Amino acid sequence: MVKFSKKLEYALISLRHISNAGAEVTRVRDISEKYNIPHDLLAKILQKLKKENILDSSQGINGGYTLNRKLNEIPLSELVNIIENSTSIVECMHDEDNNCMITDSCTIKDPLSRIQSEFENILKTKMISDFV
Amino acid sequence: MVKFSKKLEYALISLRHISNAGAEVTRVRDISEKYNIPHDLLAKILQKLKKENILDSSQGINGGYTLNRKLNEIPLSELVNIIENSTSIVECMHDEDNNCMITDSCTIKDPLSRIQSEFENILKTKMISDFV
């Protein structure tokens, strides 16, 4: 019904860890070993966060990640959008020709979508710093 | 992230249909055929709603369902609880011995759970009649 994915958890854990490390770079392996998170999966998550400029990275033998933005300036909604596949809260009921099955007026989808909006607004008001 | 199941959609569609039928009993087949919903699946949903006293039923050849409660007195949260499997928004990170992996204090789970509560509060304020 409403559930965050493991990936989002991993992202939050990582952001906290990297934030606590301050100027010191954090390797994927550091986080992966400490919290028992699969290395390859985590690596992809951090690469995404880098690409979206939430993290900074340096390559090479002493490379790793540092924070690029303040956690109290990143709304949870942003992280969710980066990490999770967005799907609409409810699909319309279609027949074979893609026509809505509820002939008169669809009074179901709109109100449910409005719930989705309300939920997304909650996520916008929460900053990552509230969680880590 | 936040998504209603098909079952919930089917339940809302059915409640609307049955509500519109008034005192006349509605068979599973009526709804199943009209909206192209799998009969057996729908049957189980309506059985659950019967068990929870949202619907009334009569068996036998002229049997079917009628409404047992007013739709404006049933919060969406109640329907969700009946239909969907409740799962916590986020599981704790455990090691093999079921100890929390985040040693100091878990600052992640609680705030995420609070989001869940806020969401559930939204669902409590919406009545089924708002959707059908």
Next chain:
DNA sequence: ATAAAACCGGACTAATATAGTCGTATTTAA
């Protein structure tokens, strides 16, 4: 040069959750 790190993409498998099916029992009007 080498080793260890990020970086990249895609294909694959495994696990879990959701959706849907099947068989059979019970009820009841005609």
Next chain:
DNA sequence: TTAAATACGACTATATTAGTCCGGTTTTAT
């Protein structure tokens, strides 16, 4: 007594999520 309905549990199928594996390239301190 039959046909059509609800009732119910076990099962299969599909979709989504989680995680793995491969086969690299690029970067950089030592």
